[in-house]
Amino acid sequence: MTSSEAIIKVRGLCNQFGNNIVHQDLNLDVYRGEIIGVVGGSGTGKSVLLRSIVGLMTPAAGQINLFGQDMLTLPATERAELEMRIGVLFQKGALFSSLTVLENISLPLIEHAGLTRHEANEIARVKIALTGLAANAANLYPSDLSGGMVKRASLARALALDPDILFLDEPTAGLDPIGAAAFDQLLITLRDAFNLTVFLVTHDLDTLYTACDRVAVLSQKKVLVADRLDVVANTDDKWIHDYFHGPRGRAASQAADRLKI
Amino acid sequence: MTQTLTLEPGPEPCLRLRGDWTLGHYRQLRAQRVDSPGDVQRIDAQDLTALDTAGATVLLQLLGAERLRELTPQALGLSAERRALLLAVADAMAKQSNDRPDNRYRFGDGLAQLGRRMLSGWQQLMAFLNFLGLTLVTLLTLLPRPWRWRMTALVAQMHQAGLNAVPIVALLNFLVGAVVAFLGATVLREFGATIYTVDLVAYAFMRELGVLLAAILLAGRTASAFAAQIGSMKVNEELDALKVHGMSAIELLVIPRLLALLITLPVLTFVAMLAGIAGGAVVSVLTLDISLARYLAIVQEVPVKHMLLGLSKAPFFAVLIALIGCLEGFKVAGSAQSLGERTTSAVVQSIFVVILVDAIAALFFMEMGW
Numbered sequence: 001m002t003s004s005e006a007i008i009k010v011r012g013l014c015n016q017f018g019n020n021i022v023h024q025d026l027n028l029d030v031y032r033g034e035i036i037g038v039v040g041g042s043g044t045g046k047s048v049l050l051r052s053i054v055g056l057m058t059p060a061a062g063q064i065n066l067f068g069q070d071m072l073t074l075p076a077t078e079r080a081e082l083e084m085r086i087g088v089l090f091q092k093g094a095l096f097s098s099l100t101v102l103e104n105i106s107l108p109l110i111e112h113a114g115l116t117r118h119e120a121n122e123i124a125r126v127k128i129a130l131t132g133l134a135a136n137a138a139n140l141y142p143s144d145l146s147g148g149m150v151k152r153a154s155l156a157r158a159l160a161l162d163p164d165i166l167f168l169d170e171p172t173a174g175l176d177p178i179g180a181a182a183f184d185q186l187l188i189t190l191r192d193a194f195n196l197t198v199f200l201v202t203h204d205l206d207t208l209y210t211a212c213d214r215v216a217v218l219s220q221k222k223v224l225v226a227d228r229l230d231v232v233a234n235t236d237d238k239w240i241h242d243y244f245h246g247p248r249g250r251a252a253s254q255a256a257d258r259l260k261i
Numbered sequence: 262m263t264q265t266l267t268l269e270p271g272p273e274p275c276l277r278l279r280g281d282w283t284l285g286h287y288r289q290l291r292a293q294r295v296d297s298p299g300d301v302q303r304i305d306a307q308d309l310t311a312l313d314t315a316g317a318t319v320l321l322q323l324l325g326a327e328r329l330r331e332l333t334p335q336a337l338g339l340s341a342e343r344r345a346l347l348l349a350v351a352d353a354m355a356k357q358s359n360d361r362p363d364n365r366y367r368f369g370d371g372l373a374q375l376g377r378r379m380l381s382g383w384q385q386l387m388a389f390l391n392f393l394g395l396t397l398v399t400l401l402t403l404l405p406r407p408w409r410w411r412m413t414a415l416v417a418q419m420h421q422a423g424l425n426a427v428p429i430v431a432l433l434n435f436l437v438g439a440v441v442a443f444l445g446a447t448v449l450r451e452f453g454a455t456i457y458t459v460d461l462v463a464y465a466f467m468r469e470l471g472v473l474l475a476a477i478l479l480a481g482r483t484a485s486a487f488a489a490q491i492g493s494m495k496v497n498e499e500l501d502a503l504k505v506h507g508m509s510a511i512e513l514l515v516i517p518r519l520l521a522l523l524i525t526l527p528v529l530t531f532v533a534m535l536a537g538i539a540g541g542a543v544v545s546v547l548t549l550d551i552s553l554a555r556y557l558a559i560v561q562e563v564p565v566k567h568m569l570l571g572l573s574k575a576p577f578f579a580v581l582i583a584l585i586g587c588l589e590g591f592k593v594a595g596s597a598q599s600l601g602e603r604t605t606s607a608v609v610q611s612i613f614v615v616i617l618v619d620a621i622a623a624l625f626f627m628e629m630g631w
Contacts, residue, residue, distance in 0.1 A: 097598045113284045113315075119291065123284075126318045129353035143596045162284060162313040193349035194314075195342050 006065075007032045007165060007197050008053060013062035015048055022048050024221040026062070030165075035191055035198040036226070037208045040218030041239065046201045047091075049218065050167055053199070054088055055079070066165070084112055087158030091169040093150040095142040101128065101153045102138040108160040127156040130193075132186055148179040152186075159190070165197045166190075172204045180204060184211045205249055209256035217243075266323075268295040273302040276324075278309045282316025290319040301328070307338030317350040326355040392588045393580075396519060399511045414517035422483045422518075423525025429482075430475050430529050431536040434466070437474060438540025441465055446549055455549050459559040462541030467568040468626075471534035473619050476578040479526060480611035484586035487518055488607035491590025492600045500591075510591075519583040526579035527572055534568065570631055574622055578615050585611045 008030035015023040022045035030036050040046050051057040053064055055071060064071045066082055074082070095104050102124050109120035128138055131152040137145070145153060151171055158166060171187070172180035184207050191198055200212065208215055208229060216226035217240055225235045233244040233253075243249055265279045282290060295301075301324065306312075321329055330351040333344055403409055445458035491514055494500050503510050538560060545551040589607035593600050 097596060109284075113287065115284075115287060119287060122322065123287070123315050123318050126314055126321065126350055126354065129357040130314070130349060132353070133357075135357050143594075143598070159314075162315070189349060193342075193346045 005032050006030065007067060008199065009063075009065035009068075010049075010053065011063040011065070013049070013052060013064065014060045015045060015052060015057070016060055021221060023052075023059070023062075026218075026222045028216060028223045028226060030197060030199060032164075032197050033191075033195055034213040035187065035200060035211055037212035037215045038199065038201045038218060039203070039208065039215060039243065044218040045221075046218055047169055050088075050169055050199065050201055054086060054167055055083060084161055085163050086165045086167060087161070087163035088167045089151070089154050089158045089169065089171055091173065093142070093154040095145075095150060095154050095157065097142050100139050100141055101133070101145070101156075104142070104153065105157045105160050108157070112161060124156070124160070127159055128153075130159070130190065131156040132182070147174050148176075148183070151175065151183060155186075155190075159194070162194065163196070165199060167199045167201075169201050170203060171200070172202065172207050177206075180206065181210070187211050205244075205252035206255065209252050266290075266293040266295060268297075268301065269305075274300045275303040275305050276301045277305045278320075280308070281311040282309060282319065283311050283313045284315040287315045287319070290316060291322075293319070295323070299328075301332065304332050304336035305338065306336050306343070309338070309343070312343045312346060314346070314350065317347055320347070321350060321354060326351050330355055388592075389584065389588060392591075393584055396511055396515055396584060399509065400516060400519075403512065403516065409512070411513065411517050414513070415520055418517050418521035419525050421486070422479065422521050423529060426479065426482060426525075426529060427532055430478055430533050433478060434471065434474055434533040434536035435540040435543075437470060438462055438466060438537035439544045440540075441470070441537075442541040442544035442549075446544070456551065456559070458549060459541065459545060459551065459556055460563070462545075463538055463560045463563045464567060466534045466537035466541075467563065467571045469571065469619070469623065471537055472530045472571045472574050472578065473615070474537075475526065475529045475533040476575070476582065476615045476619075477612055479522070479529065479578075480582050480615055481608055483522065484582050484589075484607045484611040485604050487583065487586030488589040488593075488604045489600065490514075491587055492593035492603050495591065495593045496595060496597065496600060515583075515587045518587060519580065522579035522583040523576055526582075527575040530572055530575045534571065566631065570626055574619065577618060577622075581614050581618065582611045585614065 006029040008028070010026060010028040013023050013026040013028075014021070026049070028049075038046050038049065048057065052059045053066070053071075058072070067085065069078070069082060071079060071082065095101070096107070099107065102121060105124035105127050106117065106120035109115050109123055110117060113120070115123070125135070125138060128135070133149060133152050133156065137149060137153070142150060142153070155168075155171070168187075172183055175183060187198060187200075188211055190196060200207070202208065212229065214226060215229050215232045217224045217232060217235075217237075219237070219239055224237060224240070225232050232240065233249075235241075244253070265277075267277045267279075269275045269277060276295070280286070324332065329347065333339070333347045333351060336344065336347075339347070442458055442462050445461040446455055449455050449457050449461075491500075491510075494514075500510050503513065542553060542556050545556050546553055586607045589603045589610070593603045
């Protein structure tokens with residue numbers, strides 16, 4: 001389903017906090033319809049990269065193209081229109097705590113699509129079903145949800161406007177292995193159904209092996225390599241070698257092989 | 262192209278979809294009706310130009326999840342992507358458990374709500390008394406064991422809750438003292454008894470206002486701080502960590518705060534009385550032509566028992582404020598929102614209780630003729 005059209009194009013990105021340079025001359029292409037996993041050690045700026053692309057942070061230098069448009073020089077109104085075509089799942093869900101799950105999902109529909117509350121709720125209920133939540137979860141408040149339900153509910157909110165690109169920040173962190181595996185499957189199902197492009201920041205090796213088409217490794221302030229998993233795993237770099245051929249990496253790779261058989 | 266839906270009759274009624282079935286046209290799509298959608302045998306999507314979840318939702322409502330799932334695979338002119346979308350939506354809705362909660366309002370809900378409120382008020386009172394008992398028992402067990410007294414924590418709390426509050430307590434009481442003096446002067450001038458303004462200020466601050474204002478300030482300043490400190494520890498699971506390590510949160514957190522207020526509130530009350538009387542003095546000297554010496558002489562004639570009555574309330578207020586603040590902190594349940602609610606509740610409750618107890622004490626002192 002992937003095509004050669006780069007839907008996200010990052011060129012020469014530089015980010016720094018004070019004297020701490022996080023990214024220097026970073027380039028990355030993400031193609032339409034793929035699930036790309038972004039990995040890297042702690043502090044290599046995975047989340048910073050995500051925040052730069054979705055526009056939560058203005059980079060020190062560089063170019064960020066979404067849908068072929070330069071996000072940094074685009075006028076605010078056109079930029080806001082493009083931003084409606086992306087959905088973000090934050091690490092802790094970031095559901096609005098004073099709204100129920102249903103209201104959380106309806107909110108962007110009411111605000112941006114101009115629907116009435118009743119109409120928005122109908123669509124929101126479908127999104128709730130799509131993300132595998134039970135119907136009675138709709139009227140719960142975020143504080144009443146378990147970790148896995150929070151992730152699903154905020155995924156439903158990220159999908160509210162049928163985005164083209166979905167950004168996920170460590171979606172399986174804090175989930176039990178069964179919940180995490182179910183989430184990986186859900187991601188693949190939704191990608192196929194919505195023809196989504198998924199930008200996935202993760203530490204979860206199982207997710208990389210089961211869900212990702214390509215893997216980008218952040219190291220030494222740039223994208224060291226971005227390619228299919230088997231190519232990346234055999235790249236000659238100490239960190240990459242330790243990452244994919246350490247005990248956890250081997251276990252995840254074996255588990256993925258078993259799945260394929 | 263307009264978004265339309267037509268049902269072609271025949272031996273196999275066919276549902277023909279046309280145009281953009283997307284979120285932007287949702288209202289228009291919803292308005293479409295066909296007769297007897299149950300008879301539909303085929304879906305023709307050759308003229309369908311776009312489809313998203315909103316369009317799928319309309320179809321779903323028209324046909325029902327089961328029917329949509331049956332018809333989608335044989336639908337005409339449906340691209341693989343759109344077929345996957347329709348199937349995903351139909352599957353998800355068909356699989357979802359359908360136990361919708363009943364959230365309509367019924368007769369008597371208001372009464373039930375009132376009952377719940379009463380019950381929760383009663384439970385809150387019980388929780389407070391439990392907490393008071395627990396704290397007192399812990400305090401008694403600590404008394405003969407001086408090596409377990411937390412002197413550093415106590416002094417730190419006294420600094421924060423007591424010493425740091427002196428400027429604001431003094432300033433506030435000084436201003437209120439001046440206001441009371443103005444008020445007294447205005448009313449008493451008509452009787453030619455402006456000299457009694459001094460008595461008014463002195464009695465008011467010694468018996469009531471000094472301790473009341475100090476306690477209210479402490480309730481706003483310190484009860485909220487206690488609730489926020491202990492509550493954020495609860496959110497962060499620090500209280501559980503204490504427990505796992507075999508340490509008592511009451512001993513480590515509550516006792517130092519309680520003792521700190523017990524020691525500092527009487528002192529603050531005394532400061533408040535002095536500041537209030539000083540405020541009255543400034544007004545008297547500057548606008549009522551009462552000399553400072555005369556003012557002080559009249560204040561000295563006030564029996565000392567009034568000051569003692571005022572001071573006697575301070576320890577009670579201190580216990581109430583400290584315990585309500587800490588208890589609300591312990592009641593925090595996991596989220597930052599709950600932390601905010603509990604902090605607010607600590608302030609409201611402690612101010613309420615302080616004023617209530619002060620009113621009861623005033624009645625009691627009056628009946629006793631003190």
